[in-house]
Amino acid sequence: MASIAGKKSGLVWAVHISVALLVLLWLFPTIGLFVSSFRTADQISSSGWWAALFPAEQNEVYRAADPDDNRVADGDMFVVEGNIFEGSPRDIRSWGVSSRDVSAYQPGDTAEMKDGESVTLQADGSYVWRGNDKQLSGRGQRIFITATVPPEFTLDNYTTILFSGSGQDNMAKAFFNTLTVTIPATIIPIVVAAFAAYALAWMEFPGRAILIAAVVGMLVVPLQLALIPLLRLHLGIGIGKGYLGVWLAHTAFGMPLAVYLLRNYMVGLPRDIIENAKVDGATDFQIFTRIILPLSFPALASFAIFQFLWTWNDLLVAKVFLIDATGSTTVMTNQIVELLGTRGGNWEILATAAFVSIAVPLGVFFAMQRYLVRGLLAGSVK
Amino acid sequence: MFSDNPALYGLTVIVIGVGGCLGYFFLSNLFIDKVLFPASGPNAGRNINRANMIRPWLFLFPALFALVVYLAYPVFETLRLSLTDRDQGGAFVGFANYNQMMAEPKFWEAVRNNMLWLIVVPAVSTAFGLLVAQLTDRIKWGNLAKSLIFMPMAISFVGASVIFKLIYDTRPEDQNQIGILNAVWLKFDGGIGSVLLLQVLPSMLLLGFVVIVASVAWSFVRAIVAKGEDHSGWLLPLRLLVAVGALWLIWVSLSSLAGIWIGGLPYGEAQTWLTVPLWNNFFLMVVLIWIQTGFAMVILSAALRGIPEETIEAAIIDGANPFQIFFKIKVPQIMGTIVVVWTTITLTVLKVFDIVFAMTNGQWETQVLANYMYDKLFRANDWGVGSASAIVIMLLVTPILVWNVYNARKEMK
Numbered sequence: 001m002a003s004i005a006g007k008k009s010g011l012v013w014a015v016h017i018s019v020a021l022l023v024l025l026w027l028f029p030t031i032g033l034f035v036s037s038f039r040t041a042d043q044i045s046s047s048g049w050w051a052a053l054f055p056a057e058q059n060e061v062y063r064a065a066d067p068d069d070n071r072v073a074d075g076d077m078f079v080v081e082g083n084i085f086e087g088s089p090r091d092i093r094s095w096g097v098s099s100r101d102v103s104a105y106q107p108g109d110t111a112e113m114k115d116g117e118s119v120t121l122q123a124d125g126s127y128v129w130r131g132n133d134k135q136l137s138g139r140g141q142r143i144f145i146t147a148t149v150p151p152e153f154t155l156d157n158y159t160t161i162l163f164s165g166s167g168q169d170n171m172a173k174a175f176f177n178t179l180t181v182t183i184p185a186t187i188i189p190i191v192v193a194a195f196a197a198y199a200l201a202w203m204e205f206p207g208r209a210i211l212i213a214a215v216v217g218m219l220v221v222p223l224q225l226a227l228i229p230l231l232r233l234h235l236g237i238g239i240g241k242g243y244l245g246v247w248l249a250h251t252a253f254g255m256p257l258a259v260y261l262l263r264n265y266m267v268g269l270p271r272d273i274i275e276n277a278k279v280d281g282a283t284d285f286q287i288f289t290r291i292i293l294p295l296s297f298p299a300l301a302s303f304a305i306f307q308f309l310w311t312w313n314d315l316l317v318a319k320v321f322l323i324d325a326t327g328s329t330t331v332m333t334n335q336i337v338e339l340l341g342t343r344g345g346n347w348e349i350l351a352t353a354a355f356v357s358i359a360v361p362l363g364v365f366f367a368m369q370r371y372l373v374r375g376l377l378a379g380s381v382k
Numbered sequence: 383m384f385s386d387n388p389a390l391y392g393l394t395v396i397v398i399g400v401g402g403c404l405g406y407f408f409l410s411n412l413f414i415d416k417v418l419f420p421a422s423g424p425n426a427g428r429n430i431n432r433a434n435m436i437r438p439w440l441f442l443f444p445a446l447f448a449l450v451v452y453l454a455y456p457v458f459e460t461l462r463l464s465l466t467d468r469d470q471g472g473a474f475v476g477f478a479n480y481n482q483m484m485a486e487p488k489f490w491e492a493v494r495n496n497m498l499w500l501i502v503v504p505a506v507s508t509a510f511g512l513l514v515a516q517l518t519d520r521i522k523w524g525n526l527a528k529s530l531i532f533m534p535m536a537i538s539f540v541g542a543s544v545i546f547k548l549i550y551d552t553r554p555e556d557q558n559q560i561g562i563l564n565a566v567w568l569k570f571d572g573g574i575g576s577v578l579l580l581q582v583l584p585s586m587l588l589l590g591f592v593v594i595v596a597s598v599a600w601s602f603v604r605a606i607v608a609k610g611e612d613h614s615g616w617l618l619p620l621r622l623l624v625a626v627g628a629l630w631l632i633w634v635s636l637s638s639l640a641g642i643w644i645g646g647l648p649y650g651e652a653q654t655w656l657t658v659p660l661w662n663n664f665f666l667m668v669v670l671i672w673i674q675t676g677f678a679m680v681i682l683s684a685a686l687r688g689i690p691e692e693t694i695e696a697a698i699i700d701g702a703n704p705f706q707i708f709f710k711i712k713v714p715q716i717m718g719t720i721v722v723v724w725t726t727i728t729l730t731v732l733k734v735f736d737i738v739f740a741m742t743n744g745q746w747e748t749q750v751l752a753n754y755m756y757d758k759l760f761r762a763n764d765w766g767v768g769s770a771s772a773i774v775i776m777l778l779v780t781p782i783l784v785w786n787v788y789n790a791r792k793e794m795k
Contacts, residue, residue, distance in 0.1 A: 019527050213787050213791055
């Protein structure tokens with residue numbers, strides 16, 4: 001209420017802050033996965049993903065150029081000049097020439113070593129290494145630096161998961177398998193359910209009330225009960241395990257919700273339109289295809305989103321009715337579960353695989369959220 | 383034939399499926415109108431009536447067929463399977479499967495965990511959903527906030543499991559912790575702040591929970607003791623059941639309360655969260671709560687908007703503070719919706735399989751009924767016991783089923 005908001009601005013601030021905290025809390029897990037999918041395996045295992053968002057202090061070791069090839073005479077001494085960063089500059093905080101004291105000097109300082117040998121390192125990474133013939137031979141002088149490294153992200157994980165990975169690491173096939181399961185399993189139940197919903201909403205016949213009640217009852221039947229009898233049925237009539245079986249199963253399991261949602265929506269359409277059409281001589285079939293279907297678009301969209309999310313995210317039905325021993329028809333959820341078992345510690349693979357599988361539903365969710373909310377309300381509040 | 387190219391196969395099925403359905407409806411419609419009962423000739427009137435009696439069933443047939451074969455028949459078939467033994471060639475064995483199941487500790491572990499899930503997840507999700515719905519109701523960016531909290535709805539249980547496994551991840555002592563939970567845990571050192579946050583605060587929450595459970599239980603039991611109340615009928619067993627459940631909950635809470643104080647917490651050591659018995663159940667529940675809160679929020683938010691303004695204005699004029707308005711005016715008016723949300727989440731919880739399967743697979747005492755059933759059916763290949771446990775899930779769902787059907791019938795009258 002505006003009056004309350006005006007009087008108690010402290011409370012309003014508390015509301016804003018607590019909502020912001022809740023939203024952050026809810027987003028935090030997903031962001032963690034998202035950020036991790038852009039980090040290399042080394043980065044993921046050396047620091048938490050939250051550290052990846054900020055510049056980090058990091059110790060690195062470089063070597064001056066090979067003195068035998070690069071040294072030039074300077075009086076009776078020799079000098080090697082160069083830059084320790086070849087193309088990837090760092091912001092040097094401190095540096096050193098011994099592993100026992102890696103941050104002995106500031107950029108621009110000169111490190112004096114034994115017998116007149118010295119190294120000077122500038123902030124941009126260029127160095128001057130000076131010494132006599134014996135000192136400047138063999139391998140290049142080691143230079144330790146402590147640098148602030150800006151956040152670094154890579155797309156390599158996605159390349160691996162989508163294209164170049166081998167075996168389980170490659171999700172491309174599973175992605176297309178999931179699509180193959182999802183699209184028919186979303187479209188077919190809509191057609192079937194729409195006719196049934198029209199009959200239950202606008203046609204008079206004995207037993208209608210009982211049928212509606214039966215549909216409401218079947219809404220809650222756990223599909224766990226259906227697994228064994230249907231698998232036996234599928235194996236018995238020769239469908240076996242495969243796409244046809246999983247399409248049939250998804251179509252049927254989505255049917256109660258589809259009929260229920262669509263019938264509730266169609267009942268609310270204005271009676272006048274339908275009766276006028278009947279008076280004008282339209283058949284039920286014409287009324288349905290010309291009037292009811294176009295008007296029911298919002299309800300159709302609601303159900304389509306539900307069914308899409310459900311079939312895309314499903315694991316159980318695919319495991320039972322689709323995936324056979326060869327595993328060539330595996331879907332993404334199943335492949336991720338297998339990756340959890342075999343590559344449990346390889347977070348760069350896991351995070352990327354999981355994000356590939358949740359990206360599509362997230363896109364659909366944000367694009368069509370309106371219809372999803374409407375469907376939820378129609379399905380639950382009534 | 384097409385199996386080599388699933389995409390083409392899928393496309394063909396869409397065309398055949400959708401075209402076939404439309405063709406079926408169109409042609410069968412045409413058939414009864416033109417061939418079977420033509421609306422012309424001497425019997426035109428009678429024929430039209432007959433056609434109109436048959437037509438609804440034509441429209442209904444494919445959907446009914448799917449419902450009967452894929453949902454109704456399996457319920458009875460599962461019931462039959464649960465009473466037979468596969469190894470004896472499907473011979474009838476009475477309740478032997480149920481007896482065998484009851485003798486397994488893993489089954490009772492699953493029942494116990496399912497009870498915990500059934501109490502905690504719907505309650506917490508609904509409470510959070512209501513909280514967010516109320517908080518976002520009047521602020522400008524409320525819709526954005528709601529949309530973001532609703533987002534996990536689109537994420538699969540498997541995806542969510544991966545997300546939370548990263549949170550619960552554990553590294554050896556000498557490495558940086560990359561799981562946020564362990565990273566935070568290692569910040570606690572056993573000082574006064576740790577005691578306040580990790581021992582005093584949880585204890586108060588647990589005690590509050592015990593008080594709530596005890597008061598609910600007492601309101602059920604009082605009627606048995608009190609004189610003049612209705613002692614007969616099915617209410618008595620229900621009341622006793624609630625009392626026993628409440629006692630068990632109180633016992634669980636008090637023993638974990640003791641655990642917090644007596645054992646002392648292992649500060650400074652990275653924990654493998656998913657292997658800590660009892661507590662790991664709650665870490666799994668967090669995943670489902672994270673997903674379901676958005677659902678609860680969307681529906682409760684719509685319900686809050688539906689409350690008549692006058693009732694709230696009247697309360698303000700009478701000097702009610704915002705908390706009183708919320709608990710005394712708003713919540714009672716949306717109680718019906720809260721119950722619907724609660725039962726819907728309860729149904730989801732009863733069927734929860736993917737989360738447990740992907741995160742622990744029932745190890746370390748995290749088994750739940752749906753995963754137990756999957757284990758029996760497809761790992762142990764024991765269809766009898768598997769079917770028996772499926773029937774247990776069905777029995778738990780049945781009260782909600784009856785209640786839903788009852789409400790739907792009432793609404794249609």
